[in-house]
Amino acid sequence: MSWAHGTTGVADSCAPSQRANLGSDAYTEEVRALLRAGYAVTASDYPGLGTPGMHTYLVGADEGNAVVDIVTAAHQLLPGLGNLWFAVGHSQGGQAALFAAQAPRRTGATRLAGTVAIAPASHxxxxxxxxxxxxxxxxxxxxxxxxxxxxxxxxxxxxxxxxxxxxxxxxxxxxxxxxxxxxxxxxxxxxxxxxxxxxxxxxxxxxxxxxxGDPDRAAISTPVLVIQGQDDHDVPPAWTAAVVQNLRRLGSPATIARTYPGAGHDQVLGQSICDLLAFLNTHAGRTPAPCTPFRTDAG
Known part of the structure; x- marks a missing residue:
């Protein structure tokens, strides 16, 4: 599982690897849920966060390549990892996950089995x-x-x-x-x-x-689940609906959209976790144990 984080800032100190909670308590809960489900989780900081140079914020290819490349790095550290992997991200990371799905060949012998984009940055x-x-x-x-x-x-x-x-x-x-x-x-x-x-x-x-930076200008050949909170004030639901429509129009074969009434930008993480795990299972992921949505305090 390659987890793609949302906006934390552009300074080196904002790199999730430098933060005790990955930059957000909601992200800590999300990653814990993925770990409990049995996935090995990688999490890139993206170029320029904790490394020389300015962070190329919302530059899709840079972020997407980082989401892919950390999977290759993980296999070099732990050769026993499985060859199937998933890209999952929120907000800026939702955009990054969609760009990762457009560059799956970078992983060599491993295969991208599916992508989940939660409130992806677009437009x-x-x-x-x-x-x-x-x-x-x-x-x-x-x-x-x-x-x-x-x-x-x-x-x-x-x-x-x-x-x-x-x-x-x-x-x-x-x-x-x-x-x-x-x-x-x-x-x-x-x-x-x-x-x-x-x-x-x-x-x-x-x-x-x-x-x-727009993540809906090229078709994606692997399954995609797009998740959106209906009460999101950071990423307008209409924008995300248009992303789904554009991906389908371009020929993306299995683009699924799910919205959550009353859920804000961060709240949707906890509310959607069980549907996310079920989607992964449908596409060769782990068999989910009994799942309970978690609560996030931020909107």
Missing amino acids: LEAMLPGVKASHVPSELSFAFYALAGLSATDTSRTLRSLLGAPAADVALRLLAQCQADGYQALGRLDTEQALPLSTGQLSRIGEQMGAY
């Missing part, structure tokens, strides 16, 4: 306009992370050239912290002023982000 072309129009300062964290990821792939674009001066200063401080640590500083920013980009600029940057 990157709409992210910056949406944050700017939202007038919700906390949403700027995702915009700043995304622009940092963009600058890591396109050195002609820098935070200072894309943001207003006060926002650039706050963004640089935020990027040195982990998610939620810098929210207090964000509260003093206006989203319109923080992203002083014209409609044309937003469109061009969005196209660039979408080209490298």
